[in-house]
Amino acid sequence: xxxxxDVHVRICNQEIVKFDLEVKALIQDIRDCSGPLSALTELxxxxxxxFQQLRHRIQELExxxxxxxxxxxxxxxxQEVENHKKQMLSNQTSWRKANLTCKIAIDNLEKAELLQxxxxxxQRKTTKESLAQTSxxxxxxxxxxxxxxxQQVQQSEExxxxxxxxxxxxxxxxxxxxxxxxxxxWSLLILRLSSEVQEHHD
Numbered sequence: 001x002x003x004x005x006d007v008h009v010r011i012c013n014q015e016i017v018k019f020d021l022e023v024k025a026l027i028q029d030i031r032d033c034s035g036p037l038s039a040l041t042e043l044x045x046x047x048x049x050x051f052q053q054l055r056h057r058i059q060e061l062e063x064x065x066x067x068x069x070x071x072x073x074x075x076x077x078x079q080e081v082e083n084h085k086k087q088m089l090s091n092q093t094s095w096r097k098a099n100l101t102c103k104i105a106i107d108n109l110e111k112a113e114l115l116q117x118x119x120x121x122x123q124r125k126t127t128k129e130s131l132a133q134t135s136x137x138x139x140x141x142x143x144x145x146x147x148x149x150x151q152q153v154q155q156s157e158e159x160x161x162x163x164x165x166x167x168x169x170x171x172x173x174x175x176x177x178x179x180x181x182x183x184x185x186w187s188l189l190i191l192r193l194s195s196e197v198q199e200h201h202d
Contacts, residue, residue, distance in 0.1 A: 005064060009077065012061040016084050019054035023047060023091050030098040035106040040099070047095055051088070058084045 026047045033040050058081060065077030 005067065009061065009064050012057050012064065013080070016054060016057045016061065019050050019057065020084075020087060020091065023050045023054065023095075026050065027091065027094050027098050030095070030102050033102045033105075035109055037106060040102055040106065044099065051092070054088055058088065 026043060030040065030043050030047070033043060061077065061084070062081040065074055065081055068074035068077060
């Protein structure tokens with residue numbers, strides 16, 4: 001039957017190996033982490049907890065080694081403790097490097113998103129300016145058409161006023177029909193331009 005002290009040493013070694021593997025897995029998760037920063041923080045919290053458990057078990061193993069009656073067994077266990085400490089230091093170095101790599105990746109990703117957002121803002125500004133210029137040009141055209149229509153109506157009125165009172169009914173009918181065609185033509189053009197303005201704003 002194994003002595004209680006031997007059982008405790010075996011349990012310590014088993015848990016040290018388990019915590020070491022868990023730390024390595026978490027460090028790999030940090031290497032693979034692409035953000036956000038809160039995810040990295042959560043992983044680091046877990047790594048710290050595992051390191052505390054690992055350190056505690058290594059200290060227990062070291063204490064058990066010092067309590068060994070046989071010097072040879074004591075030295076063997078102390079060497080194991082030393083190996084575990086070196087491995088833990090190696091894991092801590094890997095942890096720091098993984099954090100640095102992850103933070104650089106997150107920073108680069110955030111910068112890329114900011115640049116992309118800036119490009120979108122500039123594109124929207126350019127589109128708005130273009131729409132404003134188009135709208136202004138069409139408005140100016142509509143105003144010009146309105147002035148031309150006003151002049152056309154005025155000229156037609158003057159023409160009708162200068163007609164001899166003895167002009168034939170046929171001549172008056174043709175003039176009225178002509179004025180109606182002019183009015184309909186300008187109205188259709190105004191409706192078309194107004195529709196273009198609406199499409200640009202949509």
